[in-house]
Amino acid sequence: MNASSGTESGGASTGILSEEARALYLRAAANGGRTASTEPGVALPCAELLELGLFIPDVDDPSTMTVADPSRIAGRLAGRWQEEALALLMRSSSAPKAFQDLSHAYGAMDHRTEPGGAIEYALGVPEINQQIESLVENAAKEVLTAQPGGSRPLAIIQRIVERDVLLLHRGVARRTIYQPSARYAAPTRQYVERITEHGAEVRTLAEPFKRLIIVDREVAVIPAQDDNAKAAIVRDPAVVGYLIDSFEGLWTRSIAFPGATEVPQEVISRLRTKILRMMIQGVGHRVIARSLGISERTLARHIAEFREEYESETLFQLGWRMAQHPPAHLTSDDVSLQESEGGNAGPHQPQS
Structure with missing residues (x-):
């Protein structure tokens, strides 16, 4: 039964009968209560109405459908669904007890x-x-x-x-x-x-x-x-x-970080400072990228910008010039960090 496209009846969406099936029933009722199931495009709604009991095949001509009393069908369906709902409710209430021994077994398990x-x-x-x-x-x-x-x-x-x-x-x-x-x-x-x-x-x-x-x-x-x-x-x-x-x-x-698309300049500046500091310390590019949570492509873009700023053709030349003339924000960042920590190293990060 296709009940996914229910329409409105009396101002309320039932979700029980599709729009096509409802229209077919109304058309049959207006036509004296009979319609042909062989008409183009009515196979699915006709099957839906048959399943619900709203259509009954004619004894002499099975291709002809006769409409059934919706009130009687509604009462029968309501009773059946109430029984099913009660059975599901009873089943759900018994689930904890049914799984009790399984829960004990899971609790006693090693869990690796x-x-x-x-x-x-x-x-x-x-x-x-x-x-x-x-x-x-x-x-x-x-x-x-x-x-x-x-x-x-x-x-x-x-x-x-x-x-x-x-x-x-x-x-x-x-x-x-x-x-x-x-x-x-x-x-x-x-x-x-x-x-x-x-x-x-x-x-x-x-x-x-x-x-x-x-x-x-x-x-x-x-x-x-x-x-x-x-x-x-x-x-x-x-x-x-x-x-x-x-x-x-x-x-x-x-x-x-409120989730905005624009990245604040302060964030970019701090990231570049960390990259520069690690490069001066001789840390490899792959380790830098992994430590800062960036891709190696992003790191390469930053390094290319550093080379342009320092007018360096090679990484060796870039490292030498940065060691000789560290950026002002790099040294000022070190001073501010020492002041904020009272001149002592900060707490170690939790190690695994």
């Missing part, structure tokens, strides 16, 4: 985790994602996230946006840190714009940092391997407190 007192180790991306989803969905007060890298896959963005909006509506605070490359990714910008409209705060930071999730200031999830195939789920209050301090340090140094 390794015991560690206040720290557990989740192994494999599916298990890690399942653990994170459970923690975030059950958050009561706050979720803090440091998410390095660039664009996030569209499928992930679509899956988490509604979840995060529901969290915000429940009064759960949401703060997220991305790397500047996230500003160039349309799906991430749309996600950020959506959640900031509902009260979330998002910033970007042009420096390397590790992935970090903190829920309700009670539990944290950090990588336990460089390939993110193993994660540590930390509940020790002292360690979680340290990770919160680390996150707040990142947050203080980051720049607001």
Whole structure:
């Protein structure tokens, strides 16, 4: 039965009968209650009316349809559907009990985790994602996230946006840190714009940092391997407190990201400063790109601009000239950073 294109009857859309089937019944009723099923274009609506019982084939001529009393059919359908609804309701109420032994078995399962007192180790991306989803969905007060890298896959963005909006509506605070490359990714910008409209705060930071999730200031999830195939789920209050301090340090140094298309000049300047500093330190291009969450093509574009500014033909010449004459904003950035930290190095980022 095709009930997907229901029309209006008496001012209300029923969703039970398609527009074509309704029109065919009305036309048959106006024609003395009979119509031919062999007419062009009536095969599908005729079959729909037959299935509902609104059409009855003539005994002498099966190709001729006779209309049935809709009131009688409506009463019969209502009774049948009510019985089905009651059966579904009873079935749904029995589901927890039916799955109780399965739930016990799942709870007793190893889950591919390794015991560690206040720290557990989740192994494999599916298990890690399942653990994170459970923690975030059950958050009561706050979720803090440091998410390095660039664009996030569209499928992930679509899956988490509604979840995060529901969290915000429940009064759960949401703060997220991305790397500047996230500003160039349309799906991430749309996600950020959506959640900031509902009260979330998002910033970007042009420096390397590790992935970090903190829920309700009670539990944290950090990588336990460089390939993110193993994660540590930390509940020790002292360690979680340290990770919160680390996150707040990142947050203080980051720049607001409301999801707008235009990238602020301050963001570009800080990103270029980080690139220059790492180049002067002799860090390889691939490592620079991975650390700052940008593509190697984007890095190459910035380096080409540096070569133009320094009138350098080769990378060796560029490195030599930058070492001899560092950009003013590079040295001033170092001074301001030392002043803001009281001359001491900042806290180490959580290591896996």
